[in-house]
Amino acid sequence: MPNLPKPRLRRSGRTRVDPHAASPTAEPNVETVEHGGLRWINIERPGPLDQAWLEEHFEFHPLDYEDVRSRNQRPKIDEYPDYLFVVLHFPVFDKKVGRLNTAELDIFIGPDYLITLPNVELPPVEYLFERCRGSEQMRDELFSKGPGYLLYKVVDTAFDYCFPMLRKIGNKLDRIEEEIFEGRSQEIVRDLSNAKQEIINFRKIIRPQRSVLRDLERNKQRYLAADMEIYFDDIIDASERIWDMLENYKEVVDGLEDTNESVLSHRLNDVLLVLTSVSIVFLPLTLIASIWGMNVRVPGEGQIGAFWIIIGAMVALFAGMVWFFRRRRWL
16 A cells, blocks of 8 residues: 655645756645545646655556656556556646647545646646635535545536536637628638637547546445445536537537538629629620721721711610629629
8 A cells, every 4th residue: 555644745825846946945846635534635737856756655656657757648547456546638728829738637546545636737626626725614525525526526627617618619609600691701711720629629638538437437436435426427427418519519610611611602603603794794895896996997987977886886785784684683
């Protein structure tokens, strides 16, 4: 069983420590909340110093420590006699680049501890941790039911965080649909591309861990009371709802893309119809002008009256063709 001494650090504030700093007073960025014999240890963005602290205080498998150091680990669950190691991915919006990125959450769960190691700032986990740190009632509610229930709340809160992002994507698709029929088809091509990329990124994050959640649901009995088994079923339901919404959004954005292309094609056809009609209207006039402009003798040559007759005939022909095209709704 892993060695579980009480962590030496318990700070009231969230201190950011540069793990690469050479200062001899540098400390690992380890935060802990304890209640009723259960510890929640949170290490955000673990660096070399934090990982050294973890290796010193816990006897986890070396491959698990390697996975913690890795930045592109796939979602999975590894089962050991004394603990479980879980890797999950969640979407986070990066304001710097304006797109969804993947946040990896590594979790160790044992008989009397839960260790969370998000590789980037994960707002739902940080918010839940701060609530537990600041509220005795919250600690009593979450910690008194064992590490399995605490794990459920962490994962469930992280999945609940996905729904506001999904609603924003849905609102964006509704706005794009309105703008397509408001004559802004060309301007929203980039918006359509961005929305499609967000949906693709979201699907890439959610898809591989659906099987992991089922494995986690099967392993829940080790750290969860029998009367609470339904809680992990709720996580699977949330994951399936998210996937169903993504499937629906994928169909919607594909339909909007096809609709936008149809609108652009229709407008292009209208432009080509107008240009073709104009060309056809002026074609006989050009023919008449070319015939009477040839460098040979033609009827009425040198007579001013013939000029006005030709001009009148061209105007009459032009008006007749315009009337005919409008009657057929080609113009």
